[in-house]
Amino acid sequence: MLDHPDLHPLFQHTPYEELLRDLTVLNICSFPSVASNAEGLLQLQWVREALYRHFSAGPTSEDAWARMLALRSEGVGAILAYGCQVLSSTEESEQQYEENARVMVNSIDEAASFARQQQEFATVKLSALGSASLLGRASQAMRAAAADASMADDAPTVQQLLLLSKQDQAALDTMLTRLRWLAQRAALQGVKLILDAEVSSLRPAYDYVVRRLMQEFNRPGATAHGLTSGAVVYGTYQAYMRNARSCLFADLAQAEQGGYTLGAKLVAGAYMFEEARMLEEAAAASSSPAKRYSPLWPSHSQTVASFNECAQLLLGSVKDGCAEVMLGTHNYESAERAVATMSRLGLSPSESPVHFGQLLGMADELSVALAKKGFKTYKNCPYGNVVTMLPYLARRMQETKHTEQTLQLxxxxxxxxxxxxxxxxxxxxxxxxxxxxxxxxxxxxxxxxxxxxxxxxxxxxxxxxxxxxxxxxxxxxxxxxxxxxxxxxxx
Incomplete structure (x- = not known):
């Protein structure tokens, strides 16, 4: 259903040096040993600079529009994403979190200034607005208060947070205040706000924060005095988790019960290698000889199957008026399945709240193919300085092996x-x-x-x-x- 478009217009003004850089980056990332050595390779300055220029929009949000010029002419939009995430596992800087929030407000304003017929998006990272260690302690408290529940059924509540120290409760409230500021700004400016994924160990706290924001900003009439239509806040679901579909079922049910719309960004997953390493470390530290259960799908094909199942569930919920969706995929088959389902359900490419997304520097051919068919399509455009974006660049090195089509182009x-x-x-x-x-x-x-x-x-x-x-x-x-x-x- 999706044609493979002629991408010559995207390349016609690209200098030889940049094409060679792109080809080198994609080739290097295709080597099997790169995934396990990404952090070490990023210590090499030329590797770091080449990856940064390929996968990032540049130091500031304004740079994204220059980088997106050719794609925007093909009907592809941009999602601005400040590249900062975990600042440190031990040091916490409230001043830095405040500065990060101000940068994110600027990206919301920047997105609004370029809004066209379709609404624009901006992305925020919880671990750039409060410490990852705080989110970890909150998640532990929630699991301790619901010890008989599986991770898929964790439903964080205010009562569970009472197990936190008063200092941690205050810090979590401060994080929520920053997020409300961003969500309010987005609602007023006509921008939708995506809360980017975190590792599964932080998921209970992440879910608590996302639900609080959706309850406030995704219900009918919540944005009556703003420019954003429908849901303002989107949470992120990672299909490489075995419980992704059950999490979506639970969250859809909770949204229906609570009278708000679920905003869901579905991705294959951003932390596969980090999650696997954490599981290995936990197994090594355990005194039990028994093999630990892995919450991750063991293969790429199973992750793709999980993504497709979750996408079908979400699109059905869109048809029922219960959800808005961003499908983040670089997989042509998954995109075609979603397009076929939308056709079967009668979901209009231009009118329904269904969006498609790909990362900057990856799968341009899919982005353009979707846009040419009238689907609302976006590139996730991370920005920030090189040091800030090192964790992001490492993840891109680990997953680029699945974008052979871009390399061929x-x-x-x-x-x-x-x-x-x-x-x-x-x-x-x-x-x-x-x-x-x-x-x-x-x-x-x-x-x-x-x-x-x-x-x-x-x-x-x-x-x-x-x-x-x-x-x-x-x-x-x-x-x-x-x-x-x-x-x-x-x-």
């Missing part, structure tokens, strides 16, 4: 420019950007490991500001013969 564009274009046009582009970089692309379009090594050397030189020159006498073949590299560019 970048390769095809490089091939088109360097091999298929008329000689005069190719020559003009070469002179405008860099002869050495263009020559590198024309010699090794295959995207193999040797090519990554060759392009990496060029990127190092470009980052250092070297003006590369290369001719046949300077080019030396790498082992394997698949690519060449300028000897003077190696550092």
């Amino acid at each position: 970048v390769q095809e564009e490089l091939y088109r420019r360097t091999v298929l274009q008329p000689a005069e046009e190719a020559a003009a582009r070469v002179s405008a950007h860099n002869e050495a970089v263009a020559a590198m692309a024309s010699r090794a379009v295959g995207g193999n490991q040797e090519y990554c090594q060759a392009v990496s050397a060029v990127l190092l030189a470009v980052a250092a500001g070297d003006n590369l020159q290369m001719d046949e006498s300077d080019a030396e073949p790498l082992d394997g013969g698949g690519a060449t590299v300028c000897a003077s560019a190696v550092m």
Whole structure:
């Protein structure tokens, strides 16, 4: 049902250097060993800078619009997301949390200023507005008060929070005050607010906060004096959790009972590797020899199946007027299933409260395909300085292996420019950007490991500001013969 669009318009103004950077990033992320070594690789400056330029909008929210220019011309919107999250596991800075809240208010205002026919979104992170350790203690208190309930059935209440110290209760109230400020600003400005996911160990506290906000801002008439229609607040559900569907059932029932609309962003999941590592550490620290039950689906295919089941449930709830949905997926099959279900249920692409989302730097072909069919489609555009965004970049390295189509599209564009274009046009582009970089692309379009090594050397030189020159006498073949590299560019 979704055509594979011509993405040439997205690339036509992209310099060779940027295409090579994108190709290098996607190739490196496709290596199996990258997922388990992401944090170590990010210590390399050129890797860090290349990933940052590929996956982030830039240092400020204003940078997102320049980065999104080509995609916006194809009908794809933007979700602004400040990249800060957990500041520290031990140090807590209320002053920094206040500053983060002010930055997020600015992103809401920025989103509102670019609102078009469809409503805009902004994303906030709980662990940027209050410490992760506070959320952890609150979650522990909630589990302790409901010890006979499974994680899927945890229903955090004010009574459970009485187990917290008065200091923690006050800190949690302060976090809620910041979130209410953001939600009120969003409601007034015509923006919907997505509360980004956290690790499962923080889920009870996360659910408590999200439900409190939905009860206040997602009920009929709650935004009578604002510009946002329907639900203002969206929570995030991660399909890699085995209990994702049961959590949605419980939350839909609670929303119906409470008289408010459930705002739900569904994603495959952002913390797979971190969650798995935490489970391994817990198992190693346990004195019990028994194998611990994993709350995660063990395979990518099972996660995709879980996502599809949750999407069907949510779309049915949209049809019944009980929910609004953002489906965050890079999987073409999952998107097509959702599109087919919307057609069967009679949900209009342009009128129903169903949105699709992909991350900046990933699955552009799916974003454009959905937008061309009239579906409300967005790119999640994180921004912030490089240090702030390191955890985000690490997660992108761990999951980019599932975006082979994007890699192929970048390769095809490089091939088109360097091999298929008329000689005069190719020559003009070469002179405008860099002869050495263009020559590198024309010699090794295959995207193999040797090519990554060759392009990496060029990127190092470009980052250092070297003006590369290369001719046949300077080019030396790498082992394997698949690519060449300028000897003077190696550092």
